[in-house]
Amino acid sequence: MGFSMGMGIQWDPPTSRGTFLHPEIYREPGILSGYRPPRSSVSQCLLSIFHMNNETLNVWTHLGPAGYLLWLLVSHLRALGADPGAGPFLLYLGTCALYPLASGAAHALGALGGAGRHRAYCCDYGALSLYGLGSVLAYSAYSFPPEWLGSTFHHFYLPVAVINSALSTGLSCYSRFLDAERPCLSKASRTLAFVYPYIFDSIPVFYRLSRCVSGGCSEGSLPLHSRHSVCALLTFLSFTSRLPERLAPGSFDLVGENSGE
Template sequence: MLSVKLPRLMEIHEVPKDFWEESIISGYRSPRSSITDCILSLFQLNNETLNIWTHFLAAWYFLWRLLVFTQTNDIWRDSYTWPAMAFMVTCCGYPLASSFAHTFNTMSVFTRHICFFIDYAALSLYSLGSGIAYSAYVFPDKWVNSLLHHVYVPCSVCNSLITVTLACWSRLTEPQSPRLSKAVRILAFTYPYLYDSIPLLYRMFLCSGKGCTYNQAVPSHCVHLLLAAVTVTLFTLHLPERLAPGRFDYVGHSHQLFHLSSVLATITQLEAILMDMQLRRGHKATLGRIPPSVASSWGALAMGIFLNLIVIIAFSLHMLTFLQSPCGINCYKNRVKQS
């Protein structure tokens, strides 16, 4: 009979520090895995298995929602649907990029960096997609066609560039300053989220009187904000594995919980945006708004993708040059010895 030999799993002391995860002791894959090893590891319980599958399955769910949306709306002639579609494309992209990164990041140090550069870019584009949708459907009536409304999407494009640049740069500082690296990465993804949420937070907590657009979508927005806060907390504190190192190596560590909470947050965000989209179509207070255009939806997303690609290529070339230099080789060898 044909038998398949699954890759051997390793303890933390058997892999270089570049591959260490905080408070995770066992279940590591070889840092020199082949493509076949990486694919086989999808069907082997290791400390990355659930990280991969939680986002891979989520990507298919969001793709299904996107296909249903295209079949139930006149997407070719109705420009009002374009921001929602742009957002849904980014919802498909970030979990797919994340599952790809977690699957293949153990092939080499260089591959590990490239995988997570792509992951960071997908997250920054998801933030941009949120901004595009919020501009079209979530802005309070009082702010429609204001100066902030006009510059909101262009600033979201700039934020996407800042996010991916900071996140990729944080990987360069990780060997020397892991705490600084983590802080920069948290800032890189928190800042654009807070910016995107300005109209939503104002509409929900500060706006009073007419023009505040309180409707049935608000409870879903509240749940989304709560889940987003849980997601950031899990990513920052590394709970519960920090309380019991080695006990949650395979199931239940913070990155798995972080993946689940992020997916649930995106699902509730999507529901809230689609609800606002339906409820506010033709709303008398927003009839005077500038309608969504190719430039404000697909154009903004395309610009974000282009800028993110430039950043990924630039950091990848820098990382390749560094790892091939005597300094990079010696640094890596020292880190292997220290592990």
């Protein structure tokens, strides 16, 4: 049964499986219950994040880090704002805060009707692309191999990344229109839109890592880059395989949801 949450808004907590009939695009493999009512209003979507459903943890694990990163950005702006060499770092930190904020908002609004839902996730994809550009700025300023500085690749690195970012956002947004009729093509297109820019953006870091593996080095930042690469690989595997929820459908309904990404 629904209950009033103030202002006359009714919200039905997802207490049992099969409570609502959902179009296929609102469902995820291995997630059987906990869905919010499809085609909810903006108010219902926002109020729903304060009640347990299969997007609650997803939203708050994005918004929490976004708040911390915003605080970190403000702190560094006060400390480094007058340092011209800190510009790329501050822009990168800003995109780090923007991406989880946009992603959390997209997941919070993921139960909207078709057009609103797609717009929310397209904003999420755009923020992800901006995060990629922030990474490119930081890599170009601080992480380029010394022997590549001033090279043709260095000169074209940022312009190509901007083009990749625009194409990635367009392709990932377009893939949403394929969800219902061609879900496999939609998933493949979205995966390509995420993976290719990441690989291109990370070429300087991959080169430095490979050079250290083959010849050894003592650069202090490389362990951090290594962990970042491993986390990116794990994210890719989770996104493409939908594990662990595929292994035990229904067991990860409140912690395994990642819809619309």
